[in-house]
Every structure is written in structure tokens, then in C-alpha cells.
Amino acid sequence: MSEVGALLREDLRGRTAYGAPQLQVPVALNTNESSYAVPQSVVDAIVAEVSAVAPSLNRYPDREFTMLREQLAGYLTRTTGVEFDIDQVWAGNGSNEVLSHLVQTFGGPGRTALGFTPSYSMHPIIAQGAGMAWVDGLRRGALESGAFDIDLDEAVRQAHEHDPSLVFLCSPNNPTGTALPLEIVTAVYDAAPNAVVVVDEAYAEFARPGTPSAVTLLQGRERLVVTRTMSKAFAFAGVRLGYLAAAGDLTELLRLVRLPYHLSSVTQAVARAALSHADTMLEMVEAIKTERDRMVEQTRSLGFMPVASDANFVLIGGFADAQQTWQALLDQGVLVRDVGIPHHLRITAGTPAETDEVLAALADLAPGHRQQASEETP
Known part of the structure; x- marks a missing residue:
């Protein structure tokens, strides 16, 4: 060594x-x-937005990324049918940073995170990197039936058993592509009263018709978080812009751990240009x-x-x-x-x-x- x-x-x-x-x-x-x-029309809009902010790059960016949050809230409202305001939205350099903010705020040494594997491999890496204990929850049939489903009763049992501080659910799940019924999200939420429950919806825009989104469950559930990204559906992997929707009281707490001015002026400008051309x-x-x-x-x-x-x-x-x-x-x-x-x-x-x-x-x-x-x- x-x-x-x-x-x-x-x-x-x-x-x-x-x-x-x-x-x-x-x-x-x-x-x-x-x-x-x-698309070239969006490239042109990006160039214009970046050109507009370039002369002021000697100054720190808007720490609260206010205009970006307004546009993200508007995008969620238009595409999900759920009304969002600016205080319910948070963003970071990719959804991984958003997840890291959640772990830093609600996790840490002496606390446990629960996820149902196989799932997104960064969930345990981020949790364990912050000193959390990680529990691999089991999926019904994983590696046996090929269904890779989460069994509601088994998920509730595991949530009761481990009393986690964070629960990670992924819908559509990576790497299986399977989506979660909303009753599993609500059952796990109720079974883990001391946990922030995170539903990772990085691939939500690709879901088949009729597939529900957990954003419809946010009202009245202050411990529920839905994370998303612009990397996939927006063809923006090189930009690194992820975001979440949650209660305003929860997003306020994330300010305790975010680094100063964590979203650059250029990142904000590029993301705003893309959101202005979301269709x-x-x-x-x-x-x-x-x-x-x-x-x-x-x-x-x-x-x-x-x-x-x-x-x-x-x-x-x-x-x-x-x-x-x-x-x-x-x-x-x-x-x-x-x-x-x-x-x-x-x-x-x-x-x-x-x-x-x-x-x-x-x-x-x-x-x-x-x-x-x-x-x-x-």
C-alpha cells in the first residue's frame, strides 16, 4: 500500500x-x-444565452439560480399536470450532485440508507461515500423470474426492519427499465417514518403511456423527493444538470450543504436555453x-x-x-x-x-x- x-x-x-x-x-x-x-435551433439559443452572460463571468453566478428554478418549475407543471412553484425545485451539476446534497443533509455516519437492488449503482456509492450504512433491499424475482419487481409487502417489511434515514427508489429503474406502481412508493413512505424517500425518475420522459409519476404524490408528503435530469430526454449529458421536486421546507435545508455558487453562470444559461426550447x-x-x-x-x-x-x-x-x-x-x-x-x-x-x-x-x-x-x- x-x-x-x-x-x-x-x-x-x-x-x-x-x-x-x-x-x-x-x-x-x-x-x-x-x-x-x-438541434441547431437550440445550439443557436445556447450560444446567444452564453454570449449574454459571458461579459459578467468576472462575477459569481446567481447563487439561488432563480430564473432556472422558475423554468424548471414551469416545465414540471406543463408536463406533469401538477402545479409547482420555485421553492419546490432544486438543481445541481447532474442528478448525482442533487442526490449527494440529499445524502449530506439527511444521511451521514450512524445512519442507514435502503435501496432495492439491482438499481442505480450510484445510490450506494453516494451514501457510503458520506459514511452511511447501505442495505441492499431485495426485489421479488430478481435474478430468478426476470421480472425484477419490488414486492410491496417485502419492501414494507424491510423498511420496518432497517428504519432507514434515506430510502432510494428508482422508477423507471436502472438497469432493469421497470417502473414502480405508486402504491409501492406510498407504502414505503408510510413504513419508513424517519426517512426521506427519494424516487429517482431520471428516465421519466421515456415511460410508456399511463405510467404514473411520483410527482403526483408530493402534496402532503414532506419527506418525499422526486429527482430528475436533463441528461437523458434533453440530450444534455454533457451539460450536467439535474434537479428535484420536493416540499419547500426540504429544499430550504439543502442550502446547508451545497457549495457556494455551485451552478455556474454558463451552466444556468445553457440549461435555460434548452428549457426555453423544451418541445x-x-x-x-x-x-x-x-x-x-x-x-x-x-x-x-x-x-x-x-x-x-x-x-x-x-x-x-x-x-x-x-x-x-x-x-x-x-x-x-x-x-x-x-x-x-x-x-x-x-x-x-x-x-x-x-x-x-x-x-x-x-x-x-x-x-x-x-x-x-x-x-x-x-
Whole structure:
């Protein structure tokens, strides 16, 4: 161990950092980015907004990012049918920073976070990085039935047992793509009276018609938080802008832990430009959903086992060895994600041409990459 390694916190030793391969390949579908470039009309608006703030970059940005919060509140109101005001909205450099603010405010050493795995891998990393104990809650059928559902009664039991300070729910869930019924959110909320319950809705805009959003539950629930991001549906992964909706009393507390002037003037300007053109930005969502659904249908026709998805990706099962198949696809120029679930790979929905490439690569796999009937989970 190096000299500086010996100084590392005991609870961080032996852990690995979050990271997905960033490789130059013809078809990169491993990080759920949008394959569509930002439309030129929005690029022009971004340039104009940044030009307007550039002369004042010698000054700190608006610490309260007031105009941005107004636009985020307006966007949520228009798209969800729930009325939001500025005090109910918070933002950060990606939803990961927003999640970090929540953990810093309501977590820490001596407190427990509960999440239902498999789910977004950053939830435990952020919680444990702040010194929290992490509990892997169990999903019904995970790794057995392929359903990856959360059982309401089991979730309530685990919430009672662990008495967490934070509960993380993910809907649509990453990496499975499955959405949560709202009764599970309310049941967990009631079963964890000492917890802030966080519903991560990073992929909400991709949900199939009729899929409910937890923002409809916020009224009267001061411990409930819904987080979102502009990285996915807005094709804005390079901007790093995430946000949350919650009671005003909760968002006020986040000011205790945020770093001074944490959102730069440029970030605020770029995000405002995109929100001013939200309809244009979201036109890409329907195209991505079409490719997602095509991937579900055609991988099933190829004999694989896709999980029906409400996100911009599909978790596909039926591989004999996920890591070997990941490499075989990479050898064909297709980069997907091995999320650590046996026999499964996660593939982002991209352009029609990228879907064609993925399907061709899957069809071209040698027979040995397919999970045999005797190996298949019941």
C-alpha cells in the first residue's frame, strides 16, 4: 500500500470507483446517452444565452439560480399536470450532485440508507461515500423470474426492519427499465417514518403511456423527493444538470450543504436555453422510444429475453456469459453495458441505424453465447 493509500478512510478501502468504459467505437450504447445531437435551433439559443452572460463571468453566478428554478418549475407543471412553484425545485451539476446534497443533509455516519437492488449503482456509492450504512433491499424475482419487481409487502417489511434515514427508489429503474406502481412508493413512505424517500425518475420522459409519476404524490408528503435530469430526454449529458421536486421546507435545508455558487453562470444559461426550447428537445424522445420497443420485439424474436422497458434502454437476458458476450459485441464495434446481472446486458436505445447494427451483431453471435435451456432461470 502506498503512503497516501494508508491514509484512506477505512470504510473506503477495497472499493472501486464508478465508471463505464469510454471507448471510441462505431456504436456506443452503454451509458444511456442520447444518440441524437442537440438541434441547431437550440445550439443557436445556447450560444446567444452564453454570449449574454459571458461579459459578467468576472462575477459569481446567481447563487439561488432563480430564473432556472422558475423554468424548471414551469416545465414540471406543463408536463406533469401538477402545479409547482420555485421553492419546490432544486438543481445541481447532474442528478448525482442533487442526490449527494440529499445524502449530506439527511444521511451521514450512524445512519442507514435502503435501496432495492439491482438499481442505480450510484445510490450506494453516494451514501457510503458520506459514511452511511447501505442495505441492499431485495426485489421479488430478481435474478430468478426476470421480472425484477419490488414486492410491496417485502419492501414494507424491510423498511420496518432497517428504519432507514434515506430510502432510494428508482422508477423507471436502472438497469432493469421497470417502473414502480405508486402504491409501492406510498407504502414505503408510510413504513419508513424517519426517512426521506427519494424516487429517482431520471428516465421519466421515456415511460410508456399511463405510467404514473411520483410527482403526483408530493402534496402532503414532506419527506418525499422526486429527482430528475436533463441528461437523458434533453440530450444534455454533457451539460450536467439535474434537479428535484420536493416540499419547500426540504429544499430550504439543502442550502446547508451545497457549495457556494455551485451552478455556474454558463451552466444556468445553457440549461435555460434548452428549457426555453423544451418541445424541440423532447421531439427526440418518441424516436428513441420507437427504437427501444423495436429492440424489445426483435431481440425476443432472436430468442433472447428482453425486459419490457419504460426507459431509454433495454435489459436483455439469455446470454450464457454476459462478460464474454459483451466482448464479442465490442469486437463487432458495438459497446453495451455489463451491469453485473448474470446472463444479462443493458443496451441503450439509439438511432434506427444503431438499432440495426445491434440486432445484426446479436444475430451474428456464435451459438455458444446463448444461454441453454437448462441454464435459464425459471
